Amino acid sequence: MIVDCHVHTYRWPEHRDREVVLRNLPSLARNWPEEKFISLYDAPIERYMSENMEGDGIDKAILVGVQSPKTNGVHVPNKYLADLVAKYPDKLAWCCDVIPTEEGAAEEVERCVKEWGAIGVGELVTTTQCFYPNDERCYPVWEKAQELGVPIVIHCSPEQGHSLPMKYGDPVLLDDVAIAFPELKIVICHLGYYKYEDAVFLLEKHEHVYADLAWLSQISGLDRTRMSSKYPPVLVPYFHWYYPILLYLSGTWGLRDKLIWGSDWPWSSPRNGIELLTNINEYLRKDNLPEIPQEIIHNILHENWKKVFKINGVED
Numbered sequence: 001m002i003v004d005c006h007v008h009t010y011r012w013p014e015h016r017d018r019e020v021v022l023r024n025l026p027s028l029a030r031n032w033p034e035e036k037f038i039s040l041y042d043a044p045i046e047r048y049m050s051e052n053m054e055g056d057g058i059d060k061a062i063l064v065g066v067q068s069p070k071t072n073g074v075h076v077p078n079k080y081l082a083d084l085v086a087k088y089p090d091k092l093a094w095c096c097d098v099i100p101t102e103e104g105a106a107e108e109v110e111r112c113v114k115e116w117g118a119i120g121v122g123e124l125v126t127t128t129q130c131f132y133p134n135d136e137r138c139y140p141v142w143e144k145a146q147e148l149g150v151p152i153v154i155h156c157s158p159e160q161g162h163s164l165p166m167k168y169g170d171p172v173l174l175d176d177v178a179i180a181f182p183e184l185k186i187v188i189c190h191l192g193y194y195k196y197e198d199a200v201f202l203l204e205k206h207e208h209v210y211a212d213l214a215w216l217s218q219i220s221g222l223d224r225t226r227m228s229s230k231y232p233p234v235l236v237p238y239f240h241w242y243y244p245i246l247l248y249l250s251g252t253w254g255l256r257d258k259l260i261w262g263s264d265w266p267w268s269s270p271r272n273g274i275e276l277l278t279n280i281n282e283y284l285r286k287d288n289l290p291e292i293p294q295e296i297i298h299n300i301l302h303e304n305w306k307k308v309f310k311i312n313g314v315e316d
């Protein structure tokens with residue numbers, strides 16, 4: 001059973017503050033036709049389902065929230081995600097999102113998990129939500145997640161937006177969280193992105209720290225789904241995709257079953273991501289790199305998510 005553990009869904013204009021969005025875009029965006037905004041910021045889950053879940057596609061998708069109203073102008077209400085899951089319970093599960101430094105965040109997590117069926121907390125994004133994960137104002141949220149037995153799904157690496165402070169995007173900050181909350185499951189999104197060496201070390205060091213591979217196929221240049229021609233060509237594709245995975249598998253301390261698969265749709269193509277991972281050894285052979293045992297690849301797609309998420313109605 002393939003579970004896409006990292007899926008976004010949001011609507012335009014309901015979930016975005018147009019003024020904040022325009023502030024982050026070049027000034028000529030003020031003249032963009034409405035269709036352009038729709039192509040960028042409208043991602044209905046029905047489109048994901050029809051493109052990726054029919055036939056031999058993905059069996060389940062875990063929706064993760066997006067809440068960064070001040071920096072990116074986006075706010076997807078938790079109730080919106082809960083209602084989608086209630087509408088498509090066989091296909092979807094969800095994680096609630098909060099800004100963990102805000103008053104009442106732990107209570108919101110409890111409500112979402114107990115009343116609305118959330119199975120995790122995320123996608124927390126340290127750079128767009130502007131917090132250090134080891135800031136003690138976040139600790140009630142981490143404590144609540146640990147108590148409820150749900151993982152936090154956290155993007156703790158830099159992002160390109162010019163106003164997003166890099167200082168918040170250091171995965172090493174998660175070390176303090178894993179030490180203070182030893183039973184809390186932590187999923188490091190995108191395997192730490194270009195800070196993958198630190199992320200891999202955390203996976204080796206802490207029993208309950210995991211990572212997803214979401215977005216890596218796109219950022220590596222192997223999936224051009226969301227790249228317009230204005231992006232420079234990636235001269236050395238693969239680097240942000242198979243080097244992090246190989247480093248993880250070559251470490252000596254940790255377990256070998258802590259990578260889970262997600263797409264980060266709509267930012268990358270789920271089908272393309274599955275195909276790349278399934279055929280990763282073809283790429284490795286081409287570059288004279290060691291191959292990955294088929295069982296490990298299979299488990300990334302089909303098995304490892306079970307250690308992180310408990311999906312209602314799905315047996316271990």
Ligand SMILES: [Zn+2]
Pocket residue numbers: 006008123214264
């Ligand atoms: Zn994401």
